[in-house]
Amino acid sequence: MKILVVSEALGEPNHKRGIFHFTRELIRSLAADGHDLTLLVETTRRYRQLRTRQRRAQLFPADSRLIELLALYRFLDEADMNEPVARSAVRRTIDWVKHRIRACTSWEFGACLLRAIGLLPLRVKLIENKTAGLEYIPTDLRHLELFRDFLLEPGFYSYQDASALTQLPPPQIDARDYDVILVDTPTRVAIKRGPNAKVICVVHDLLPLTDLKLSDVATRLFLSRLMTSLHQADELAFVSNYSMNRFRDLLPQFFYLPARVVYPRTRFEPFRLAPVPMPVPVSTARPGQPTFVVIVSAEPRKNLNAVVRAFRKMPHADLVVIGYAGGTSLMRNPPPNVRFAGYVEEHDKATLISDAHGLIMPSLAEGFGVPIIEALAANTPVLCSDIPVFREVAGELADYFDPFSTESICASVTRVLSCQDEWRRKIRERRGELVERFGPQTQARDLLAPPRTVEYLVAAQ
Structure with missing residues (x-):
């Protein structure tokens, strides 16, 4: 099947959280089953700067698509997980506001807004993922090689939060060429799709609604995303029975949506049957300590x-x-x-x-x-x-x-x-x-099979 993946964890410089792990392994499983995958990627001012710099270097012909592909990979690899975080809450707030202002005054944000309110037509800009032209891909980006194409959407993820806070229409995407639209985590998006297409929304948890330590803004953003996704979803996927049951308790009005549990997966390397010594920790300056x-x-x-x-x-x-x-x-x-x-x-x-x-x-x-x-x-x-x-x-x-x-x-x-x-x-x-x-081999099967055949029941039920 042709599957469009809408995922913040993969479609913008990622933050290496549990959601990223789930989606990466799911993509590996879907690719192993032979499905045709496209990733929706948000482009920003930073992506344009990278692309312009490469064109000026004249390393490739002016019409080479490798320029855009290289800029895209570099853009998605820009998250610096070791970057120091400001200690002051006031400084963090200022940095957040500055980031939002830059995003909301960018060309990408404006284009996304105009398409959302119907003043610009929807467009489809695809980049074929010809990774053979790239000499080296970092380990943390290897999952991107599994996508056939990238669908570029200017300012998509940045605009969705602004639209949620200001009650503007959600960003729109043209997904009429796909059989399945996989929305990984609730996302504020209006999907234009074909008559036989199916939207599957993955719900990892409802903690942004119930965690008392989160801000009111975070709760409002999540709720707006969640409701937009649920009203378009044909099916739901949860990462645990616990999450599914919490959802049904808190949002019983959506009980009619077919649901299943698709556990996160990890790779199980071949186990060594030969006796192995007790581990010697490599992580401590005190050798021999547990x-x-x-x-x-x-x-x-x-x-x-x-x-x-x-x-x-x-x-x-x-x-x-x-x-x-x-x-x-x-x-x-x-x-x-x-x-x-x-x-x-x-x-x-x-x-x-x-x-x-x-x-x-x-x-x-x-x-x-x-x-x-x-x-x-x-x-x-x-x-x-x-x-x-x-x-x-x-x-x-x-x-x-x-x-x-x-x-x-x-x-x-x-x-x-x-x-x-x-x-x-x-x-x-x-x-x-x-x-x-x-194990990763059954994750795609559990996601795409009819919900009634893969929904797990809590033992107590």
Whole structure:
């Protein structure tokens, strides 16, 4: 089938969150099944600058499409995950306002607005993805090679938020040539499609509606996106039974939409049957100390502070924090056994997880919990909060703790350290089941099959 993918995680300089992981693996699965994929990419002033610079360099003929393709790949690779974040909330607000002003005064934003209100006709600008002309593609961009074409939409993702706040019409796209339009996460978009086309909207969670720590603006933006997507969706896909049931509780008026669960996936490398020694952590300056990893973002619900307090009481074990930890990484007198690694490349993250004595997921709320399946794929023990969605994902293959209790976290670490061989044996014995449930080969099948054949039921039901 011809599938148009509308995804902020892939269609603009990405931010390497769990949504990015889900969509990247889904694209790999769809491509492996032979589907014809096109990615909608937002172009901005920055993309135009890159393209103009390459034309002036005269490295290629003036009419070469490779100029645009090279500019597009460079544009999508521009997210700097290690860029320092302003410490002051006032400074962050100022930077956000300046970014919005620049976006709203750009040519791309104006073109998107004029098409949304009908003063400019819809257009389709496709770039064929001839990656053979590119000498080297970074590892984090390899998924882009799986798209046949890129559909360029000026200012698309920037305009959708402005239209939500100002009640302007949503951006429009012409998708009449596609069989399926996959909207990854609720997106404010008006889709012009063919009579037999199907719109599938992926809902990862409803946390922007229920998280008390998020701003009113963030909640309004998400709700506007969600409602626009739901009114056009033919089917819904959720990343867990928990997310699907929460959706039905909070938005029962959309119960009529067919729904299914499509779990996030990860790659399960061939398992080594030969005995392997206990991991020697590569992530700590104290060789020989047991090491645990935690993957976070700067959100209070990630509950990182509780884990740091727990490891302050456990000087015999080390903790490596992967991801942007916000103010926690700037705390005074941090425990010497806690290291903040920041953003790390996918290969390095996989190494840290596989070499660790355990992965800790202390979240108070999640839609799924991708690091859990990454750890299970690496045969690494999992320690996580005792919340329903983690019980759904990990089942009996995790040690659970009370996320509000540092003593409970410490006890969990002690239990996992004392039973390393047993935990790894349990995970290894269930590997076939894990591959079937979370391996990438079935993700496309679950997304495109009739919802009634793939919808999972909660065990209690």
